[in-house]
Amino acid sequence: MSAWIRMISDEEADEGLRSVLNLARTPHGTVDNVMRVHSLRPSTMEGHCVLYRAVLHDAGNEIPPWLQETLACYVSILNDCKYSLANHWANACHLIGDKVRATEIRSALEDRCLDRAFTGEQLAMLRYAEKLTLRPQDIEEDDILELKEAGLDDGRILEANQIVGYFNYANRLLNGLGVTTEGDVVGYYPNEDDEGPNGESNGD
Numbered sequence: 001m002s003a004w005i006r007m008i009s010d011e012e013a014d015e016g017l018r019s020v021l022n023l024a025r026t027p028h029g030t031v032d033n034v035m036r037v038h039s040l041r042p043s044t045m046e047g048h049c050v051l052y053r054a055v056l057h058d059a060g061n062e063i064p065p066w067l068q069e070t071l072a073c074y075v076s077i078l079n080d081c082k083y084s085l086a087n088h089w090a091n092a093c094h095l096i097g098d099k100v101r102a103t104e105i106r107s108a109l110e111d112r113c114l115d116r117a118f119t120g121e122q123l124a125m126l127r128y129a130e131k132l133t134l135r136p137q138d139i140e141e142d143d144i145l146e147l148k149e150a151g152l153d154d155g156r157i158l159e160a161n162q163i164v165g166y167f168n169y170a171n172r173l174l175n176g177l178g179v180t181t182e183g184d185v186v187g188y189y190p191n192e193d194d195e196g197p198n199g200e201s202n203g204d
Helices: 015-024 042-056 065-078 082-096 099-111 120-134 141-149 154-176
Strands: none
Touching: 015 042, 042 065, 042 154, 065 082, 065 099, 065 120, 065 154, 082 099, 082 154, 120 141, 120 154, 141 154
16 A cells, blocks of 8 residues: 555546646656645645755756755655655765765764764755754754855755755655555656656655
8 A cells, every 4th residue: 555545546536636647747657656645635736746846856956966865865864754765865876976975975864973974064954954854943043054154155045944844844744644655666867877867756
């Protein structure tokens, strides 16, 4: 079973739902479970799809894509969200492009020993992600000042904030409804030999 609630198939969908399913469809022609789980309320599927693409796949974003994916993975590790981690670790590995470095990063994230693999802006963003995920009530202006002191401008701080906020939402959606990757094509990139994206991923 790929979720604890009913998910409507393409064959069962009415015209309104079909329109939103088509918006959420991957280049493979499928709709990932992270989106299909919204099928009883298509308006939330549409909103989720638009938000995801803006947060993680917008050409105007300035945080490097590999680091965007690494932030996604760290939030998902902290929340123990296997669905998001499976998808976004596949993406991060592809973008890092170095198996030894990827292993070093994964170990640091899993052990919550971030300074083993990161310094400067990267380390500051990941520490912010950890605090915002685990202790959001403790976030203060000083946390933002630390990001600025590390070299981040307001635009990239906003990007990091939105990635962390989005994945906390997505992780709770997925864990809260028991969504699994059963039937999904995992990851943004079709295979390790591709030079770049072959289309839109649709959330997780």
